[in-house]
Amino acid sequence: MPLCSTDSRENPLYRQLAALYEQAIAAGTLAPGMRMPSVRELCQRHHVSLTTALQVLRHLESEGRVEARERVGYFVRGPGGSALPGAREPEVHEPLARDPQVFAGINERISVFLDKARRAGPVPLDLGSAMPAPSLFDAKALNRLAQGLLREQPDILVYGPSAPTTHPEFQQAMARHALTFGVCVAPADIGATHGNSEAVNLALDAVAEPGDVIAVESPTFFGILQAIEVRGLRALEIPCSPRTGMSLEALELAARNEPRLKGVVVVPHLQMPQGSVMPDAHKERLVALCVEHGLALIEDDIYREFVESPHALRPAKAWDRPGDAGQVIYCASLSKSFAPGLRQGWMSAGRWQARVQMLKFARTRNMQTWSQLLAARSVASPAYERHMRRMRAQLRIQREQSAQAVARYFPAGTRLSLPPGGLSLWLELPAGISSTLLYDQALHSGIRIAPGPMFSNTGRYEHFLRLSCGMPFTAQVEEGYRTLGTLMAGQLAEQPLLPRKAA
Amino acid sequence: MPLCSTDSRENPLYRQLAALYEQAIAAGTLAPGMRMPSVRELCQRHHVSLTTALQVLRHLESEGRVEARERVGYFVRGPGGSALPGAREPEVHEPLARDPQVFAGINERISVFLDKARRAGPVPLDLGSAMPAPSLFDAKALNRLAQGLLREQPDILVYGPSAPTTHPEFQQAMARHALTFGVCVAPADIGATHGNSEAVNLALDAVAEPGDVIAVESPTFFGILQAIEVRGLRALEIPCSPRTGMSLEALELAARNEPRLKGVVVVPHLQMPQGSVMPDAHKERLVALCVEHGLALIEDDIYREFVESPHALRPAKAWDRPGDAGQVIYCASLSKSFAPGLRQGWMSAGRWQARVQMLKFARTRNMQTWSQLLAARSVASPAYERHMRRMRAQLRIQREQSAQAVARYFPAGTRLSLPPGGLSLWLELPAGISSTLLYDQALHSGIRIAPGPMFSNTGRYEHFLRLSCGMPFTAQVEEGYRTLGTLMAGQLAEQPLLPRKAA
Incomplete structure (x- = not known):
């Protein structure tokens, strides 16, 4: 069925085609759980390009009508997703003031x-x-790696880390891991941390002083608000779309009007608690905005691998330019994905790398060699x-x-x-x-x-x-x-x- | 040989006897490495009481003439100790000003x-x-405990700690361990930390705000000075005897004259770098002084077990009264003693316990269950x-x-x-x-x-x-x-x- 392509700016082809399928789903023609036509089938059926066909499915997905199942295809969403009204977009587009009547730290x-x-x-x-x-974890694979490491390096638990650096094997492994999602950092610029929490805390220590302001998503993970509060910083909450994350317009307004704004903390993938995923174009604009206003972009990326996506998502760090800026402090961890029991996080702090290393050393010294090597071998293992x-x-x-x-x-x-x-x-x-x-x-x-x-x-x-x-x-x-x-x-x-x- | 007991106030009996042995050592009658007479032998030989005999040996020990070897006896010190002039007592007895001409952070x-x-x-x-x-460590014993733990709890590495608390088995083990050196704390008041460093850092976070003053030993472990500096506190250096540690007179002077003094960090046993050991009477007076002036006493006790002593030394925490004061924040670790590779520290923060728990949670969340259990089993093991x-x-x-x-x-x-x-x-x-x-x-x-x-x-x-x-x-x-x-x-x-x- 070829579709009318007039008025394509107002209502582009892919939208017209998507509307057709939305009607079919609403009418029950396509029932929940049914497989959608594949990209190739859509091309043949409607005489559209591969790009358009893919746009159709992505649009239906972003509207919550269908969902991708990796390596299988797209499926009509079940009633759980559709029987409930969706989350609302924020009503304001400027930084949110705290209500003093309800405020408690x-x-x-x-x-x-x-x-x-x-x-x-x-x-x-x-x-x-x-x-x-x-x-939900692969306890067997991890236990096998752990037992193997204890046999291979029987005195690993009595070696105190002697130099104030992260283990080179861990740095190498994480740098290679980062490449798989489009981030290029030198191994030497990777530091091991006690989970993602310590990474974000060190980032805040490095970029701001008591009284400074840090922009955060609203709502956001309470751990970020805690970290800001305990060190005498002030959190400025920026409205967030439940679909695309932080409002960049509101952030820009804050950057223009708040002289003590020093940085912004963002969870780009599956923002906690709203679950939004920031589109690539937003990430690129966010990095540019932070460079322009001299803000540190603290990227808390612990949920990236939990996004249902046919390809690996790139964090904002992928748009960072280490040469002239290094404006993004990237923070991640294996705690949610593979090994909660290790509490093994890592970070790459761009232009703040040396300062972060100094602060980390002053605060908690080095990490276990044991958990660094175990984490390094985990991400390199096919089991991962x-x-x-x-x-x-x-x-x-x-x-x-x-x-x-x-x-x-x-x-x-x-x-x-x-x-x-x-x-x-x-x-x-x-x-x-x-x-x-x-x-x-x-x-x-x-x-x-x-x-x-x-x-x-x-x-x-x-x-x-x-x-x-x-x-x-x-x-x-x-x-x-x-x-x-x-x-x-x-x-x-x-x-x-x-x-x-x-x- | 009975000694003259006249003039016993000016020159008590034990001193006269000690002088005799000092002469014998200086003359080479008793050569380095030779075993001293035992307490019982001294009693019989000189017709003195057990107490006096013990005083003689302790005095010779404090003078550096003999040394105790646990369960064996006292031995004449080798030439290494006696051929060099000893460390000097500090020349001043008031808090030390930094010299602005040489000062760098x-x-x-x-x-x-x-x-x-x-x-x-x-x-x-x-x-x-x-x-x-x-x-120098017992890598085999530790590795055996580690392998055993992985077999006994095969999914220990995939369990994320769900509650913001320290593992109860670790709390129990450390509370029992503390009893062996005279410290009584409730298991619930013990918190696991990333090494001793994080414990001291949390203690500083809990008791002071930027601009406040913390008294430290001079000279002191640089990690303590770093921790003070990175959070905008000021270190006030208190002169220290190379034998008995911090000058309590100088500390009291500081407490009277420095309104922003909030706490004092002390390494009572083998103070770093001087190696002094604070006498029990000083510890008791130090605790009383902190209670009187409302100062937090941050006790960094990582070297206690390294002291050559016939009995377990008690930290200052042993003189703390949890009921009405809880003025001592006790910090310790297994990093130096048994398992450097675990980076497992712990603390008991007295009246600041709840605040420390909150700060710890905001900063690095929970510890590995793995290393907590391994540490708990280590201290309970006869191998320790x-x-x-x-x-x-x-x-x-x-x-x-x-x-x-x-x-x-x-x-x-x-x-x-x-x-x-x-x-x-x-x-x-x-x-x-x-x-x-x-x-x-x-x-x-x-x-x-x-x-x-x-x-x-x-x-x-x-x-x-x-x-x-x-x-x-x-x-x-x-x-x-x-x-x-x-x-x-x-x-x-x-x-x-x-x-x-x-x-």
Whole structure:
């Protein structure tokens, strides 16, 4: 079926074709779970170019209508993804002020949550942390590497690292690993860290002094807000699209108006908690903007390998130019992907490399040779990619089952966009619901959740919630979703006199 | 031979008896290496009480005439210890001002040294670091524990620590370990850290803000000065006796006159670099002084087990009262004693415990379960004490051989007090010698040393030097001492016109 190609600027060919398939999905002609025509089939069927056919599928994917399954093709999305209204774009396009009426330091707020959890003891169901379940990892492959290393270097645990440097084998392995996703850094510019957290903390130490301002995504991972707060910096929250990440317009406004702005922390892939993936064009513009305004771009890239994508995504660091700028401080870790038990992170700090090395040495000295070598051998092992493919497939199933449970049990008006990968869902609940209260109620029922206020100092996320999909969706998990739904319904029922905002 | 007991206040009995043995040693009647009479033998021989006999031996030990060898007895000290003049007591008894003419930030100075070392590449002879050689550890025992742990808990490396707490098995093991040296802390008040460095850094974060003042020993381990400098604190250096450690008079003066003084960092056992051991009465007074003035006492206790002592020494923390004060932040590590490759430290932060936990979580999250369990099993293993005894004996030999080499090859006027344990010697060189210059010259000859200016911001230690005795004293080490001696003689020969200060 050839399509009309008039008016192609307003409504390009690929959009017209995508609209056709959206209608077919809405009508049920293409049912959830069905395989979409392949790129080649679309070309032949509609007499369009390969590029256009690919654009059609990508557009449908970005709209949440279909999803890619690696090496297989595109499939119509299940009801979990489509039965719920999607996440909303932010309403403002300038940096967000914190609301002094609701403001409490993030550390204080988090300490309160953690303290309650501690007092409650271990809970039967932890939907609060963003970690894949141990069963999702390749424990055997890792254990084999570990035993092999202990046999090969029997005194590795009694060697103290004598020079203040990262192990050369680790530097080589990570530099080669970075090449696979389009980043070229010299081995000597790679430093081992205690997880990604220490890397981001060292980056902040290197680029800012107490009183300086750091731009962050809003909402963002609470660990970033904590790190900013504990060293006397101020976090400036920048609105974020749940699809494309940080608003670069708002960031530019901040760069022009905030003289003490020294850097920006960005999670480009599967931004925590919204799950957005920054398009390449945004990454390129972001790097240029940071170069122009002399801002350090601290790139926290721990979820890159969790994105469902037919090709390896490039981080913003790929657009950094080491020669004249080196403006991007790249931070990553194996903690989420392959070996949580090692806590092995790494970083490449561009123009701040020497300062970061000095600060790292002053603070925690060297890393274990043991875990550096184990990490180096892990990323170089064929087991690594095999495992990542399996884990992505398993997590996709868990995300969808979780989304379906949200659709089944949560109050009407709950909003959710299924992210294109990762470990968690970010939900906007009906406006009357307090996730702080829900945290207490859920804990009482043996369920741990991550309430919205953990992710921002603006007070905008009281009725938001992050739920982990890191564990297999068992009957116990399903029961947990039902319990959460009941608790929320109870909250709504007890507020009959409050005017209900439109969801 | 009964002694005269008149005038016992001026010259108590034990002193008279000790003087007798000092004369016998000076005359060569008792030769170096000979076994001293035992406590019981002294009692019978001189008709004195057990207490007096013990006082005699302790006094001779504190004077450097004899030394204790655990479970064996006391021995006359070798010529290495006695052929050199001992270290001098500090001349001032008030906090030391930095000399603005020589001041450079410690990090800048250290980065220059490190950078030179890095550019020189690995050196044939490293006398610069204070680590025992790998051959001094029980690599087999540790490797066996490690392999056992991997077999027993095959998926230990894929478990991410889910709660922001230290592993309970580690807390239990360290609390029981602390009991063996007289410290009682609840398991819940023990936190795992990345080596002792992170513990001291967290302690500083917890007790002080930029601009505050922290009292330190002078000279002190450069890592402590670095940690203070990188967070915008100011170090106030307190004079230290090479025998008994920090001058409490000078500290009290500082506490009275410095309103921004928030804490004091002390290495009570084998203070780095001087090697002093703080007497129990000083520790008790130090704790009381900190309680009185509201100062945090940050106790860095990584060398306690390296002291040659017939009984386990108690840290200052043993005098802390958790009920009403909890004024001592105790920091320790297994990095020097048993497992350098684990980088496993721990701390118990008294009244700052909750704050330290929060800061630790914000900064580096949790520790590896793997290394916590391995450390817990290490300290509980019978191999641990056996190993420490062997290592102390081996280090004693290496210290004495090193001191003998100093006596043989270094210029006249070099001063050295053999410390009662540990990994290094602290030398005062003749006043005309620059250890900064010696650092460059030695590096050129393939030898790394730790020059005096790394250990202070006051500019007082240009002609001081720390040398490691961590490795077995081979012909290569001996040749290194000879080379250092020649280089120093060269420095002195080139300054014929400078007035030479009395050594």
